[in-house]
Amino acid sequence: MSLTAEKLAQATELLNEADFDVWITFVRETSAGSDPVLPLILDGSLTWISALIVTKSMKIAVVGNYDADAFVASGEWDLVVPYVQGIREPLLEVLEAHVPPSGRIGINYSTSDDKADGITHGMHQVLSSYLAGTQFENSLVSAEKLVQALRGVKSATEVSRMREAIAETVVIFNQVPSWVKIGSSERELSDRVQAWMEDRKYGYAWSKSGNPIVNFGPDSMVGHGVPSPNIKLAEGQVLHIDLGLIVNDYASDLQRCWYIGAEVPEDVSHALAAVNAAISAAAAELRPGVRGVDVDDAARASITASGYDVYQHAVGHQVGRVAHDGGGILGPSWERYGTTPFEPVRAGQVYTLELGVNPPGRGYIGIEEMVLVTDDGIEWLSERQLSMPAIQPE
Numbered sequence: 468m469s470l471t472a473e474k475l476a477q478a479t480e481l482l483n484e485a486d487f488d489v490w491i492t493f494v495r496e497t498s499a500g501s502d503p504v505l506p507l508i509l510d511g512s513l514t515w516i517s518a519l520i521v522t523k524s525m526k527i528a529v530v531g532n533y534d535a536d537a538f539v540a541s542g543e544w545d546l547v548v549p550y551v552q553g554i555r556e557p558l559l560e561v562l563e564a565h566v567p568p569s570g571r572i573g574i575n576y577s578t579s580d581d582k583a584d585g586i587t588h589g590m591h592q593v594l595s596s597y598l599a600g601t602q603f604e605n606s607l608v609s610a611e612k613l614v615q616a617l618r619g620v621k622s623a624t625e626v627s628r629m630r631e632a633i634a635e636t637v638v639i640f641n642q643v644p645s646w647v648k649i650g651s652s653e654r655e656l657s658d659r660v661q662a663w664m665e666d667r668k669y670g671y672a673w674s675k676s677g678n679p680i681v682n683f684g685p686d687s688m689v690g691h692g693v694p695s696p697n698i699k700l701a702e703g704q705v706l707h708i709d710l711g712l713i714v715n716d717y718a719s720d721l722q723r724c725w726y727i728g729a730e731v732p733e734d735v736s737h738a739l740a741a742v743n744a745a746i747s748a749a750a751a752e753l754r755p756g757v758r759g760v761d762v763d764d765a766a767r768a769s770i771t772a773s774g775y776d777v778y779q780h781a782v783g784h785q786v787g788r789v790a791h792d793g794g795g796i797l798g799p800s801w802e803r804y805g806t807t808p809f810e811p812v813r814a815g816q817v818y819t820l821e822l823g824v825n826p827p828g829r830g831y832i833g834i835e836e837m838v839l840v841t842d843d844g845i846e847w848l849s850e851r852q853l854s855m856p857a858i859q860p861e
Contacts, residue, residue, distance in 0.1 A: 470624050471541075473622045475521065478617055482573075485610070487570075488570040489562070490574075492505060492508065492585070495517075496514055496515065497513045502586065511537055513530065513534055515550075518554065518558050520565070526543065527545065527548065528547045529558050530550075532550065571606055573609065573613060574608075577611040578806075581793060582614070582792060583615055615794040615810065618792055618794055619785055619794040628715045628716065629717045629787075629817060632715070632719035633719045633848055636719040640721070642663070643725065650701075652683075652694075653681040653682070656694065656708075657679055657681045660710065669713060670712065670713030671711070671712070671713065672711025672720055672790035679694075680708065683699065683704055684704035684705065685830050687830060700727060703727065704727045705830040706830075707723075708723055709722045711790040713789070718792070722823070729859055735826060735829055741773035741824060742833070744769050746834060748766050749766040749820050750845055753812060755840060755842065759783070759795050759797040759809070760808040762782065766782040766797075767782070778822060781799065782797045784797070784819055785816055786817050794807070795808070795809075812840055813840065818840065820835070836848075836852075
């Protein structure tokens with residue numbers, strides 16, 4: 468079974484849990500980008516306005532006639548309805564046949580989750596105009612919960628692909644000590660990593676301009692900065708890398724650190740231990756049914772108890788087809804996160820657990836691991852970095 472067939476079957480199961488009757492992904496031509504959920508349910512692109520419809524028993528594609536043959540050939544859609552002049556009438560006929568009186572139609576919009584907010588304002592207006600004056604005029608509701616679960620709860624195939632991406636990321640990390648030298652720049656190391664990735668045709672789990680994030684010492688950009696050609700590696704610094712690959716359509720997102728010098732000093736060891744203690748505190752809380760905000764609270768209490776400032780981001784996010792894959796997060800109840808920290812964790816989701824501190828004069832000490840939520844806890848997908856390697860480049 469193809470991955471899109473797996474996800475369509477999952478969508479049918481999720482619809483039976485939902486508070487609406489039909490789920491529609493409604494898009495126009497997709498050559499310049501489209502609904503983030505589309506690659507989960509369609510291996511291909513669309514040229515005309517299309518409605519990909521999942522009911523509780525069927526999968527129906529209402530598409531332009533030149534797109535229809537590919538849908539039929541895939542064998543993944545129970546009914547393919549082609550049109551030539553316009554989609555309105557065939558779409559309404561399908562809805563009349565499959566939506567009960569007073570039924571509800573889920574579409575992809577959300578006020579908190581960008582990956583569940585795929586229908587554009589224009590397409591929402593188009594769909595609303597089609598339904599105006601019909602029995603479906605007031606039927607549209609958010610499909611946010613279904614989309615979050617479909618993206619978040621990974622199939623065995625998806626998890627396998629993510630393991631592959633993680634393994635390839637670790638291969639790159641293992642090369643780093645041989646790639647750096649005293650006086651080399653952040654940009655030089657970033658270029659070396661990107662050359663390795665591109666030689667193997669790996670994708671970038673976020674924008675290439677800042678992937679990998681490379682930090683040499685205390686003067687480096689904080690957070691989502693870009694590697695500098697002017698910041699050079701020196702003894703006594705911490706070298707930090709945040710790297711995410713896409714391998715076979717699925718992402719990794721890991722952070723690792725090295726100390727530049729003969730022996731790791733006590734302040735650096737203490738900082739790394741505090742970071743890992745906070746990650747362990749979050750891991751101990753992470754299991755199905757808990758809220759992300761409660762997992763974040765555990766890490767936040769741990770890091771401050773170790774004497775460090777409160778970190779200014781969530782302790783974890785979901786990973787899937789990209790590094791930041793939407794859905795619930797393991798984060799604080801801040802305005803910028805909307806409702807996502809209050810989403811209950813589900814088995815099958817993959818999260819990062821990440822944290823960092825800045826001991827004076829050393830640079831950023833950040834660790835990021837990836838975990839799979841199981842029925843009663845988590846499985847570590849990445850081997851944890853619990854100690855700081857000391858390296859002495861030439």
